[in-house]
Amino acid sequence: MQNVVILQARKWFSRSLSSFSSNPLKVCVVGSGPAGFYTAEKMLKAHQQAQVDIIDRLPTPFGLVRSGVAPDHPETKIVINQFSRVAQHEQCSFLGNVTLGSSISLSELRKLYHVVVLAYGAESDRSLGIPGESLKGIHSAREFVWWYNGHPDGRNLDPDLKNTDAAVILGQGNVALDVARILLRPTAELATTDIANYALAALEESSIRKVYLVGRRGPAQAACTAKELREILGIRNVDISIQEVDLRLTPADEEELKSNRIKRRVHELLSKAAAKPRTAGLNQRELHFVFFRKPDSFQESEDRTGHVSGVHFEKTVLKGDGPGKQIAIGTGEFEDIKCGLVLKSIGYKSVPVDGLPFDYKKGIVPNFRGRVLSDTSGDPTLLEEGLYVCGWLKRGPTGIVATNLHCAEETVLSISEDIEKGMLISSAALPKPGREGLLQLLQDRDVRIVSFSDWEKIDSEEKRLGSSRNKPREKLSTWDELHKAALE
Amino acid sequence: MLSSRLPRLGPWIAKRLFTRNYASIYRGRYNQSTRNRFLQPPAFQQLSLNKLYNGAMIGKHNFLSTTSNEGNEQKETISVTFVDKDGEEQHIRVPVGMSMLEAAHENDIELEGACEGSLACSTCHVIVMDVEYYNKLEDPTDEENDMLDLAFGLSETSRLGCQVIAKPELDGIRLAIPAATRNFAVDGYVPKPH
Numbered sequence: 001m002q003n004v005v006i007l008q009a010r011k012w013f014s015r016s017l018s019s020f021s022s023n024p025l026k027v028c029v030v031g032s033g034p035a036g037f038y039t040a041e042k043m044l045k046a047h048q049q050a051q052v053d054i055i056d057r058l059p060t061p062f063g064l065v066r067s068g069v070a071p072d073h074p075e076t077k078i079v080i081n082q083f084s085r086v087a088q089h090e091q092c093s094f095l096g097n098v099t100l101g102s103s104i105s106l107s108e109l110r111k112l113y114h115v116v117v118l119a120y121g122a123e124s125d126r127s128l129g130i131p132g133e134s135l136k137g138i139h140s141a142r143e144f145v146w147w148y149n150g151h152p153d154g155r156n157l158d159p160d161l162k163n164t165d166a167a168v169i170l171g172q173g174n175v176a177l178d179v180a181r182i183l184l185r186p187t188a189e190l191a192t193t194d195i196a197n198y199a200l201a202a203l204e205e206s207s208i209r210k211v212y213l214v215g216r217r218g219p220a221q222a223a224c225t226a227k228e229l230r231e232i233l234g235i236r237n238v239d240i241s242i243q244e245v246d247l248r249l250t251p252a253d254e255e256e257l258k259s260n261r262i263k264r265r266v267h268e269l270l271s272k273a274a275a276k277p278r279t280a281g282l283n284q285r286e287l288h289f290v291f292f293r294k295p296d297s298f299q300e301s302e303d304r305t306g307h308v309s310g311v312h313f314e315k316t317v318l319k320g321d322g323p324g325k326q327i328a329i330g331t332g333e334f335e336d337i338k339c340g341l342v343l344k345s346i347g348y349k350s351v352p353v354d355g356l357p358f359d360y361k362k363g364i365v366p367n368f369r370g371r372v373l374s375d376t377s378g379d380p381t382l383l384e385e386g387l388y389v390c391g392w393l394k395r396g397p398t399g400i401v402a403t404n405l406h407c408a409e410e411t412v413l414s415i416s417e418d419i420e421k422g423m424l425i426s427s428a429a430l431p432k433p434g435r436e437g438l439l440q441l442l443q444d445r446d447v448r449i450v451s452f453s454d455w456e457k458i459d460s461e462e463k464r465l466g467s468s469r470n471k472p473r474e475k476l477s478t479w480d481e482l483h484k485a486a487l488e
Numbered sequence: 489m490l491s492s493r494l495p496r497l498g499p500w501i502a503k504r505l506f507t508r509n510y511a512s513i514y515r516g517r518y519n520q521s522t523r524n525r526f527l528q529p530p531a532f533q534q535l536s537l538n539k540l541y542n543g544a545m546i547g548k549h550n551f552l553s554t555t556s557n558e559g560n561e562q563k564e565t566i567s568v569t570f571v572d573k574d575g576e577e578q579h580i581r582v583p584v585g586m587s588m589l590e591a592a593h594e595n596d597i598e599l600e601g602a603c604e605g606s607l608a609c610s611t612c613h614v615i616v617m618d619v620e621y622y623n624k625l626e627d628p629t630d631e632e633n634d635m636l637d638l639a640f641g642l643s644e645t646s647r648l649g650c651q652v653i654a655k656p657e658l659d660g661i662r663l664a665i666p667a668a669t670r671n672f673a674v675d676g677y678v679p680k681p682h
Contacts, residue, residue, distance in 0.1 A: 073608070075603050075606040075607070075608030076603065076608045076609070078602065078603045078604050078606060078608065079602040079603060079609070081604065082602060225634070225637060225638065226630075226633070226634045226637055227631070227634035227635070227637075230630065230634065261637055261642070262637045262638070265633070265634075265637065400609075400638060401602060401609065402600075402602060402609050402610055402611045402638065402640075405600060405602070405611060406640060
């Protein structure tokens with residue numbers, strides 16, 4: 001017991017020692033999704049006098065927890081409670097409507113704060129680079145998700161769900177499964193979620209009955225996880241189609257599955273579903289898992305110029321020197337799938353800003369455990385002082401909400417080590433304007449900041465609108481509506 | 489009771505004054521209005537919460553009235569030891585029927601619980617240090633296994649803290665909180681779900 005007391009006291013003392021100055025550490029986190037909030041939380045725990053500001057270009061916080069997690073996954077959004085408590089911490093401020101690159105530049109931010117952590121994720125898409133990619137009816141899954149989740153930049157996507165009975169989704173990760181599920185789930189079940197009302201209306205009128213989830217490789221390489229797969233295989237009135245022949249495993253596949261619990265369970269689920277007899281019935285919707293098909297080009301409709309009518313696929317086989325290294329090689333045999341809607345779910349991509357070193361090949365900011373490197377050479381001694389990254393911008397667009405927990409711990413540890421070693425100009429040595437400076441600069445530029453309590457006004461309004469429709473909330477999905485609710 | 493808590497009072501006060509404290513705010517949720525909320529969860533949460541409560545219905549009173557230890561001395565408690573990532577041990581008493589996640593938060597033990605016990609994350613992952621105790625637990629459901637798939641530092645005796653409910657047979661159980669940061673940067677088992 002005594003040891004615990006001494007250890008506790010020592011920990012508390014050493015944490016506060018660094019901040020017993022009239023110049024607290026000023027930290028700015030760019031991005032208010034899980035990476036941003038976990039970073040803010042860990043910073044406040046490790047540096048108890050620090051002032052942490054979280055900026056976001058949207059007036060609403062929480063990043064993909066609000067605009068990415070599917071409407072029928074409300075439990076995944078519970079973490080918002082924890083993030084709200086961080087925002088309400090007396091040394092933390094959420095500043096919405098502030099865009100890095102236009103409201104303020106990166107170099108200006110670095111002058112105002114001792115530490116800047118970039119956690120703004122990935123708001124762009126990988127592209128296939130194949131003919132026909134710009135035809136109408138082809139969207140990225142990211143845009144489609146923003147659309148049904150009421151993100152103001154996705155509001156006007158207006159996907160046409162009425163001109164066709166078939167949709168092709170390229171990719172087999174959890175995002176691909178999300179969009180497939182939203183297209184196939186009975187709309188009565190969606191009506192009591194926080195899905196955007198215009199999306200619900202479009203889905204109620206949708207004529208899509210067949211959804212194809214297409215992967216370049218086999219079931220052993222599918223990137224989805226068990227929970228999401230189990231869920232989609234169990235949707236009411238959906239007929240699942242999987243070719244048993246696709247489930248055959250190569251020796252390298254067996255190796256991959258042996259050491260990977262997730263993939264093993266995914267393969268079991270797919271095998272069970274493939275073995276179940278098909279039950280064709282009235283009003284059945286169909287979900288087809290298609291493997292070993294690489295998109296070669298998109299076909300244009302003859303009746304509707306400029307619109308997609310199908311995808312031209314090349315069959316593939318796996319080649320590679322071992323588990324985890326198998327790639328899809330084209331066989332020269334082709335196959336078409338007719339469809340009027342294509343959703344590309346092949347990966348998000350981060351967007352660089354001025355003054356930020358960027359690795360275009362990997363789509364991330366070059367870093368060493370969260371410390372931003374000056375170039376992509378990988379030399380860990382060329383550091384950008386006071387500049388750090390966390391989340392997708394640091395690791396690439398993979399992982400779940402909780403992955404950012406560990407990512408933030410690593411970045412904050414790097415920051416703490418740098419402060420201790422004197423590699424970061426200490427707050428005592430050089431006071432910085434921090435929040436006051438930022439607020440002044442933004443005021444001079446007529447940027448109308450949305451505070452956390454302004455967001456709470458949006459939050460109450462959305463909940464109020466939702467309650468009359470038996471939904472947890474009705475999202476405000478245009479910039480005007482959001483600003484009006486927040487700032488008036 | 490009180491005398492054993494006194495030495496921790498100083499740091500305890502400091503922590504409350506200076507940091508966000510999940511446990512103190514978490515505790516505050518167990519008031520009248522939130523108790524009602526737990527009894528009538530929204531439809532889409534119904535299923536998972538029913539599974540959670542299904543075995544703990546008898547202990548329901550304990551589950552919800554965890555605001556403090558007063559008046560609960562009569563309830564049967566078991567001894568649980570949490571070992572954190574630095575190897576520090578904390579011995580606590582947990583009333584029968586309470587989950588390990590709740591117990592951790594009641595005692596200011598740093599165990600994350602992003603989804604607050606609704607089987608939608610893996611942040612309350614704990615490792616049961618002795619296999620005899622692991623075997624005394626009921627098998628994890630598919631839903632728990634799905635979440636365990638994603639846990640960092642998964643081991644043969646890993647469980648989600650929100651699914652381990654205190655019962656007399658678990659008296660003396662030791663639970664390790666995985667050292668996530670150490671595992672994070674290391675090659676090997678690094679799940680990459682999306």
